Amino acid sequence: MTNEIVYVDNNATTCVAPEVFAAMQPFLTEYYGNPSSVYPFSGPAAKAIEQARVSLAALVGATTEEIIFTSCGSESDSTAIMSALATQAGRRKILTTMVEHPAVLNVCRNLQKQGIHVDYLRVDSQGRIDLDEARALISSDTALVTVMFANNEIGNLYPVWELAEMAHAKGALFHTDAVQAVGKIPINLSGSAIDFLSLSGHKLHAPKGIGALYRRRFVPFAPFLAGGHQEHGQRAGTENVAGIAALGKAAELAQQHLAAEAVQLAALRDRLQAGLLASCPDAMVNGDLQHRLPNTLNICFKYIEGEAILLRLYQAGKICASSGSACTTGSLEPSHVLRAMGLDYQALHGSIRFSFSRYNTDQDVELILAVMPGIVKALRELSPFGRN
Numbered sequence: 463m464t465n466e467i468v469y470v471d472n473n474a475t476t477c478v479a480p481e482v483f484a485a486m487q488p489f490l491t492e493y494y495g496n497p498s499s500v501y502p503f504s505g506p507a508a509k510a511i512e513q514a515r516v517s518l519a520a521l522v523g524a525t526t527e528e529i530i531f532t533s534c535g536s537e538s539d540s541t542a543i544m545s546a547l548a549t550q551a552g553r554r555k556i557l558t559t560m561v562e563h564p565a566v567l568n569v570c571r572n573l574q575k576q577g578i579h580v581d582y583l584r585v586d587s588q589g590r591i592d593l594d595e596a597r598a599l600i601s602s603d604t605a606l607v608t609v610m611f612a613n614n615e616i617g618n619l620y621p622v623w624e625l626a627e628m629a630h631a632k633g634a635l636f637h638t639d640a641v642q643a644v645g646k647i648p649i650n651l652s653g654s655a656i657d658f659l660s661l662s663g664h665k666l667h668a669p670k671g672i673g674a675l676y677r678r679r680f681v682p683f684a685p686f687l688a689g690g691h692q693e694h695g696q697r698a699g700t701e702n703v704a705g706i707a708a709l710g711k712a713a714e715l716a717q718q719h720l721a722a723e724a725v726q727l728a729a730l731r732d733r734l735q736a737g738l739l740a741s742c743p744d745a746m747v748n749g750d751l752q753h754r755l756p757n758t759l760n761i762c763f764k765y766i767e768g769e770a771i772l773l774r775l776y777q778a779g780k781i782c783a784s785s786g787s788a789c790t791t792g793s794l795e796p797s798h799v800l801r802a803m804g805l806d807y808q809a810l811h812g813s814i815r816f817s818f819s820r821y822n823t824d825q826d827v828e829l830i831l832a833v834m835p836g837i838v839k840a841l842r843e844l845s846p847f848g849r850n
């Protein structure tokens with residue numbers, strides 16, 4: 463069944479790599495001991511956690527004391543934001559962007575209701591922020607600057623290294639949601655000004671329900687979950703040993719293959735992009751083509767609905783892609799990212815995203831290119847906007 467599927471929605475989630483599944487299995491079966499217990503039976507579980515910490519630290523250029531395992535990317539984001547506010551007494555401002563993931567945006571909105579002042583950086587038509595605007599908005603009252611490393615919808619990469627320096631110049635902390643970047647592009651945190659970095663297992667071929675937070679050495683920290691002494695008192699809760707072992711293995715695989723994969727994924731993406739632009743009239747790529755993840759293509763087909771394209775892609779070849787707009791209770795809510803970029807109505811509703819992984823092939827691209835022109839043509843003939 464699943465091998466018939468053409469899965470090109472890897473920014474939503476990824477499959478668990480076979481090597482990762484093998485690495486986690488023993489901790490769901492024979493080695494089920496609590497890693498905090500003292501008898502030897504728990505030894506393999508405790509050892510697996512420390513080994514995973516080494517692998518994950520190596521992938522992002524951190525030391526092992528800087529890695530805190532969490533339950534997901536969202537928890538890591540919340541932890542960083544709440545910790546920065548708790549430890550920066552007196553500072554009541556946050557600077558972020560209009561294009562963050564809901565895991566950051568909705569935390570900020572909640573904080574606004576509690577009297578925290580939040581500024582949202584605007585983006586231009588290609589989704590880029592303005593560093594001068596950022597500099598002007600960071601003050602001695604700023605507790606945290608939080609800007610994503612890579613955008614999940616359009617793939618844009620943001621200048622987080624520079625922003626971190628800027629934040630430090632005003633005594634503020636800097637956090638980046640790097641859930642889409644880790645495992646796809648090289649990241650070396652050693653010596654950088656980034657204080658917190660969030661990542662998530664299920665975006666790099668580990669399972670759902672495991673994440674991590676990088677906390678730079680000596681940066682003040684307040685735990686998000688109180689309770690037991692796990693993770694050196696930084697995150698309570700009995701460890702998800704199997705998930706942690708999985709994330710460690712996924713990090714190892716990512717590090718081994720990252721350079722070659724970036725080339726392979728960019729080749730698939732660029733072939734799809736060129737092919738679609740050549741074969742479908744009124745198509746346009748969304749995002750910053752110069753600074754983008756290698757695996758992501760967000761493309762708009764004017765005058766038709768993204769949702770309708772997705773339905774037909776699945777019917778035509780079990781192709782799983784995604785649209786920025788989510789249909790909630792009958793009303794189409796277009797993507798906040800594309801809206802922030804100022805796309806017009808037609809473009810907002812006709813945009814879809816393809817995102818590749820190491821398991822995609824040339825044949826996947828061939829199949830999409832074979833069916834898309836017909837789908838676009840057929841939908842335009844039905845379009846309420848009329849044929850252009």
Ligand SMILES: *Cc1c(COP(=O)(O)O)cnc(C)c1O
Pocket residue numbers: 473474533534535536537563565610612613614639640641642662663664665671672673
């Ligand atoms: C998927 C994603 C998250 C959320 O991660 P979870 O592990 O699903 O909570 C946060 N930020 C970005 C950019 C993401 O793509």
